[in-house]
Amino acid sequence: MNNLMNVLGKQSKEAARQLSQLETAQKNECLLQMAADLENNTQSILTANQQDLKQARKNGVTDPLIDRLRLTDIRIQEMADGIRQVAALPDPIGVVEKMWRTEDQLMIGQQRVPLGVVGIIFESRPNVTTDAASLCFKSGNAVILRGGKEAFYSNQMLVELMQQTLRNNQLNTAMIQFVNDTSRDTANEMMRLNDYLDVLIPRGGAGLIQQVKMNATVPVIETGTGNNHVYVDQAAQLDMANDIVINAKAQRPSVCNAIETLLVHEDIAPEFLPLLEESLASYPVALRADSKALTYLKKAGLAVEEDWKTEFLDYILAIKVVASLDEAIEHINHYSSKHSESIVTDSYQNGQRFLKEVDAAAVYINASTRFTDGVKFGFGAEIGISTQKLHARGPMGLEHLTSSKYIIYGDGQIRE
């Protein structure tokens, strides 16, 4: 195994032990200084970012990707404000969630503790560096950040500045570490760094997530893919359904909580689909409809099997007419990636059945799927959206970066 990852892992583990014992006030003070130090070094960050942008242009990177890479005064300000928001959140560590007395008269409490060392493998956007580092720090976890090569210089500078703040606070700089080697080797080694990593969180496209899932021996929290649906029930208010579908599809189609497929009850399809097509005219959304839906639409193509399975992340909407709520639920449970699903209905019974029978991280009645988000859920921040069932499911905030330990008060009990 590469020496670099082992060295980083060992340092992080020691740093995690120290970080787990910090008081909330110390952590918050340090976060506020990190935010100020970022702002005060805006010029250094922009200079490092220029190096990344220059390299990206040389490599013929596309404009949207260049835009995601680019830092500006305002974006750096937003990153600093993001850190301040994390400082303002309640500290999850030390909270005893429940405590009870057992038959043996032991008092047992379940207390929140840090996970330990969190690894994050992420792609282009540099703001993930400060978001993830501040969330891990506040939740008492050491973090090892392994970003993509596109944002290498920006990420490196951001971590150096945060480490400088740690140093100024007499704290171990290994509390926030950066992998300064973006070769595939370091990613692969992180996936098998069982002696040092307590969890690995991949943040990026489906390819990265699949690669981590299939190669990691350390515990992983899978994030990301959303093949989501809105089902417009026969008892829906058409205007509400129209607004929700447009919002869920067209407000920001590149994100994981946008929808890919619309299901419409056959009784309402003749009225609803023409209305929707008219409203969608001002957005560049291409429609791919099944044969029934096609009869109510002017400018739609015919959907094929592959469309029901695809997370387009684009201005494309697949549309299917269903004969019943059962058919809608069956379609969703078969094709969805179990991220976010919504029904639009005024029927009490149909709404309750949808909530009970649809298997997904977030199931909605009468709202856009775009709300599946740590900040919108009220968690204050988000480290990602889990699409697995273990540990955390759905948007993950500070609390989901913790584990627990049982603290047990006895007075001499032994087991019979």
Added chain:
Amino acid sequence: MNNLMNVLGKQSKEAARQLSQLETAQKNECLLQMAADLENNTQSILTANQQDLKQARKNGVTDPLIDRLRLTDIRIQEMADGIRQVAALPDPIGVVEKMWRTEDQLMIGQQRVPLGVVGIIFESRPNVTTDAASLCFKSGNAVILRGGKEAFYSNQMLVELMQQTLRNNQLNTAMIQFVNDTSRDTANEMMRLNDYLDVLIPRGGAGLIQQVKMNATVPVIETGTGNNHVYVDQAAQLDMANDIVINAKAQRPSVCNAIETLLVHEDIAPEFLPLLEESLASYPVALRADSKALTYLKKAGLAVEEDWKTEFLDYILAIKVVASLDEAIEHINHYSSKHSESIVTDSYQNGQRFLKEVDAAAVYINASTRFTDGVKFGFGAEIGISTQKLHARGPMGLEHLTSSKYIIYGDGQIRE
């Protein structure tokens, strides 16, 4: 990939969907019938078990292992009673643990749902079959059981009987499935059955757990190893410390919540160690002491570095004298497997520091580590003891076999 595991996986996934929708009363009724059906078929179970025992003797299996394999009328009765206890536990599924209103006026509730399909790879003891199957069933999960070859016929018969009960209740028999091929291939395929398994829980020795950890691409809950300590502080009551050490070491040394190393403060060692050695005389416990401890003991050997790292699971106790609470905590955090750790002390401050600074699933003041157990913790039953930090840490009961989903009530909200 082997056709068998894919077929089982697919069937289990479909069965899991049905099982997730069963009402509590249906599940309990079915569990009570399973218990009765086991008792009513005691003779068939004993006959199958005889086949395993005969094979084991032929293969020269050791007496303790034969004893773990052997079923009797009483053991079958205990298995049936275990199922009845699971039926009597509250159903975790459907519980909404918290619900809140967001800034956007969405009502969001976090509701307990089954994990889906649980895989269990386990070794010799046939009672794991009925324990695991009943816990998974009650928590709404389909289960795929892959036992060891030693208990093949017993396990197969137990699953057949439980499936017969499912059939009598017009339920899908794939809710409880048995892998009737104990080759290494089926275990390896289960570890990579990502399309169908939501979690894999290995139950057995360190070798099995390591193998699963290093090869699985499905999410795993690691169970098991306990390299545990009792630290006797200078402010300990000697009688209490003596009772706790003897209980934690000698009551049942083969289990994961027994201790392997005793740490004693140097101020109290001259008085405590001779007392302990005398009390231990009636147990066949071999002592391996560091050089300081050795001076207070008559019949101890010298401990070597390897002893601090070893989970003996036997009548062996390593003993080390420490100069301070700090040294004790440092030793524990360095060598322990983070399972169960206990301090014996009358000092308020030392007890609190131990609870805060020792990193383990269960940390005790003034009690034996032997209480780390789902039943003793009040969970009513136990599927295993997790030694990882993700998802569940410490004893796992019904609740730890669940995931959650967010159910969200809106009235037309779209995201700005």
